[in-house]
Amino acid sequence: MGNFPDIRTQIGDYVDQFVSFLDTSLEGFFDFIFFISSRTINGIADFLMWMPWWLFIILIVLMGWYFKSVVSGVLYGLFIFLIGTFGLWEDMMTTISIIITAVIICLIIGIPLGVWMAFSKGFSTVMRPLLDAMQTMPSFVYLIPAIFFFGLGNVSAIFATLIYALPPVIRLTELAIRGVDKEVIESAQSFGSSNWQMLKKVQLPQALPTIMAGVNQTTMMALAMVVIASMVGASGLGEQVLVAINRIDIALGFEAGISIVFLAIIIDRITNGVAGKFQKHGGATE
Amino acid sequence: MTAQIRVENVSKIFGPKPKSVIPMIKEGMSKEGILNKTNHTVGVYNASFEVEKGEVFVIMGLSGSGKSTLIRCFNLLNKPTDGSIYLDGEDIVAFNKNELKKIRQEKIAMVFQHFGLFSHRTILANVEYGLEIRNVSKEERREIAMNNIETVGLKGYEDKYPDELSGGMQQRVGLARALANDPDILLMDEPFSALDPLIRREMQLELLDIQERLQKTIIFITHDVNEAFKLGDRVAVMKNGQVEQVGTPEEIITSPANHYISDFIKDIDRSKVFQAEHIMTRPNALVSLKDGLNVAVKEMKENGISSVFVVNRSRQVEGIVTIDDAIQGIKEKQRLSDVLRHDITVVNQEEYINDLIPKALESQFPLAVVNGENKLIGFILRVHVLSGLVSEEINKSEAYYV
Ligand SMILES: Nc1ncnc2c1ncn2[C@@H]1O[C@H](COP(=O)(O)OP(=O)(O)OP(=O)(O)O)[C@@H](O)[C@H]1O
Numbered sequence: 001m002g003n004f005p006d007i008r009t010q011i012g013d014y015v016d017q018f019v020s021f022l023d024t025s026l027e028g029f030f031d032f033i034f035f036i037s038s039r040t041i042n043g044i045a046d047f048l049m050w051m052p053w054w055l056f057i058i059l060i061v062l063m064g065w066y067f068k069s070v071v072s073g074v075l076y077g078l079f080i081f082l083i084g085t086f087g088l089w090e091d092m093m094t095t096i097s098i099i100i101t102a103v104i105i106c107l108i109i110g111i112p113l114g115v116w117m118a119f120s121k122g123f124s125t126v127m128r129p130l131l132d133a134m135q136t137m138p139s140f141v142y143l144i145p146a147i148f149f150f151g152l153g154n155v156s157a158i159f160a161t162l163i164y165a166l167p168p169v170i171r172l173t174e175l176a177i178r179g180v181d182k183e184v185i186e187s188a189q190s191f192g193s194s195n196w197q198m199l200k201k202v203q204l205p206q207a208l209p210t211i212m213a214g215v216n217q218t219t220m221m222a223l224a225m226v227v228i229a230s231m232v233g234a235s236g237l238g239e240q241v242l243v244a245i246n247r248i249d250i251a252l253g254f255e256a257g258i259s260i261v262f263l264a265i266i267i268d269r270i271t272n273g274v275a276g277k278f279q280k281h282g283g284a285t286e
Numbered sequence: 287m288t289a290q291i292r293v294e295n296v297s298k299i300f301g302p303k304p305k306s307v308i309p310m311i312k313e314g315m316s317k318e319g320i321l322n323k324t325n326h327t328v329g330v331y332n333a334s335f336e337v338e339k340g341e342v343f344v345i346m347g348l349s350g351s352g353k354s355t356l357i358r359c360f361n362l363l364n365k366p367t368d369g370s371i372y373l374d375g376e377d378i379v380a381f382n383k384n385e386l387k388k389i390r391q392e393k394i395a396m397v398f399q400h401f402g403l404f405s406h407r408t409i410l411a412n413v414e415y416g417l418e419i420r421n422v423s424k425e426e427r428r429e430i431a432m433n434n435i436e437t438v439g440l441k442g443y444e445d446k447y448p449d450e451l452s453g454g455m456q457q458r459v460g461l462a463r464a465l466a467n468d469p470d471i472l473l474m475d476e477p478f479s480a481l482d483p484l485i486r487r488e489m490q491l492e493l494l495d496i497q498e499r500l501q502k503t504i505i506f507i508t509h510d511v512n513e514a515f516k517l518g519d520r521v522a523v524m525k526n527g528q529v530e531q532v533g534t535p536e537e538i539i540t541s542p543a544n545h546y547i548s549d550f551i552k553d554i555d556r557s558k559v560f561q562a563e564h565i566m567t568r569p570n571a572l573v574s575l576k577d578g579l580n581v582a583v584k585e586m587k588e589n590g591i592s593s594v595f596v597v598n599r600s601r602q603v604e605g606i607v608t609i610d611d612a613i614q615g616i617k618e619k620q621r622l623s624d625v626l627r628h629d630i631t632v633v634n635q636e637e638y639i640n641d642l643i644p645k646a647l648e649s650q651f652p653l654a655v656v657n658g659e660n661k662l663i664g665f666i667l668r669v670h671v672l673s674g675l676v677s678e679e680i681n682k683s684e685a686y687y688v
């Protein structure tokens with residue numbers, strides 16, 4: 001018979017021990033992260049909820065108008081209004097705050113990592129398989145350590161979202177920095193720029209359009225995670241989808257689902273529009 | 287003149303272990319040999335020369351001959367694998383990071399073939415870049431930048447972005463940006479190659495014009511012989527990473543060091559390189575006003591010529607006298623000044639043949655060539671002008687008497 005011999009490796013156990021070790025030894029660190037993230041999410045959510053509903057819709061219309069066209073702006077406003085009529089206004093705001101927080105953290109972590117990868121071949125070689133793993137590992141798997149570190153709730157959701165949504169910012173930042181025209185780099189060098197001046201005044205601004213494309217992707221991936229993230233206790237639209245599944249409630253499932261689609265469209269178009277504005281005189285991606 | 291830059295045995299090797307190749311170079315192994323044996327590319331091969339303060343030094347050569355590699359050694363965008371480059375007496379190859387930053391900020395600026403402008407910055411911000419790096423105050427750098435933008439003729443464009451300007455204008459920005467740092471030395475790597483011929487000519491003239499005013503030391507790269515000879519006070523010809531010959535345009539044309547160089551300069555437009563002094567004949571006979579008609583006739587007879595220039599005491603041209611007029615004058619007991627003709631054409635010794643052609647065609651007498659002090663130093667016949675255009679060995683053309 002072709003049975004595999006009875007050899008057992010204990011990698012899973014080691015990972016388990018490692019995670020426990022991290023949890024106990026870095027408890028303060030995780031508490032700190034927890035504190036910061038939950039404060040950010042709550043702050044953004046409170047602000048969005050404090051805002052009168054019509055003001056929020058007007059803002060969406062204006063943004064749509066500025067970054068796309070009048071028609072798009074009105075359409076986006078209509079989408080938001082519809083979500084409100086589903087009775088999902090608060091859930092939408094929670095989802096938006098989770099996404100915004102996740103994206104902000106992604107940028108704070110991702111851009112420096114991407115820059116580092118662009119400058120260090122060694123670091124880049126180490127990071128690449130890691131990024132591949134982050135993107136291909138089934139998301140449910142890292143929900144488990146997330147709960148371990150942060151318990152059930154929005155922060156775990158953010159953690160899981162980060163792992164999934166971080167790679168595009170990192171990759172595109174690296175790509176963008178590496179892609180800056182060689183002669184432009186040399187001309188900056190020839191004026192005696194320090195490395196820091198070079199990065200700040202030339203490489204990052206030149207790379208910005210591409211980095212913005214990464215931001216767009218990251219945002220979309222964060223949005224794609226909302227349902228899965230609800231399994232570790234994230235509230236918001238994703239939670240409603242889960243509830244609908246449990247109750248086999250087609251109506252709620254559809255409403256929550258289409259709300260996520262609406263949000264996706266709006267966020268995609270607006271971040272794309274922002275990227276487009278940066279593109280105008282930017283260098284790297286002509 | 288003093289040497290501002292002295293290049294001594296500079297080599298630049300590309301490959302995994304560049305230093306290991308240096309001994310082979312010292313043994314005199316060829317570039318191909320090294321490539322075959324060690325898989326290293328020799329970019330520059332044992333180059334030595336000097337660049338003088340205030341001169342336009344042109345490096346020319348075919349594509350791949352190592353021009354860019356060499357010019358990039360001057361601001362250490364390429365660090366030479368071996369050899370020294372002395373800038374005002376200091377070996378910059380040995381400089382540490384801070385010293386290097388300092389000379390890049392203060393002494394040397396570069397203009398790039400594809401401009402290398404910062405597309406995310408306005409023209410003004412581009413020109414300000416070098417000053418910004420040196421932490422010059424906002425008002426001051428703005429003023430300096432505006433002055434330089436004006437110098438290159440781009441006033442009014444300071445708030446535009448590079449992608450809104452034509453190629454020629456973009457390179458003006460590149461030039462203004464380099465000049466804003468007030469460097470002693472300007473490195474220009476094929477700065478006009480990306481421009482179309484008309485704009486290119488305009489830019490060349492403008493560069494000469496700016497150079498006249500600012501008196502920078504310019505190292506200029508081109509693969510265009512005409513451009514090299516038009517701009518260069520001296521020209522270095524490179525082949526396969528080696529500097530084959532260094533000299534003034536005239537020296538290179540009249541005595542090319544080898545076949546490669548004579549091939550290279552074959553289709554040069556000679557009329558734009560050679561000046562009056564290169565094709566003129568030094569007069570065997572000169573007559574002074576006080577000499578009188580008899581002396582004039584005697585000189586003409588002795589030299590077998592039909593007319594002779596007459597100069598005053600300080601050797602300035604007064605006019606010309608022909609043999610017929612002189613004999614007639616003697617018969618009629620006139621003085622030399624009575625038969626003197628004044629409708630002659632006087633040209634400066636530095637005028638290019640190109641500009642002499644119409645004058646030679648119009649004038650019925652030889653052209654009188656004078657130096658900066660207006661003293662007569664030679665004359666040019668119409669034949670000389672034409673032979674100057676075609677002759678390969680101009681110096682050997684037989685002296686020709688009028
Ligand atoms: N960074 C590099 N790595 C390896 N080889 C190089 C590098 N830069 C230049 N070379 C090689 O050095 C030689 C000289 O190149 P260089 O660019 O100096 O030529 P060039 O005279 O400027 O030519 P062009 O007129 O095309 O600009 C070429 O054989 C080239 O392949």
Ligand SMILES: [Mg+2]
Binds near residue numbers: 353475
């Ligand atoms: Mg080149």
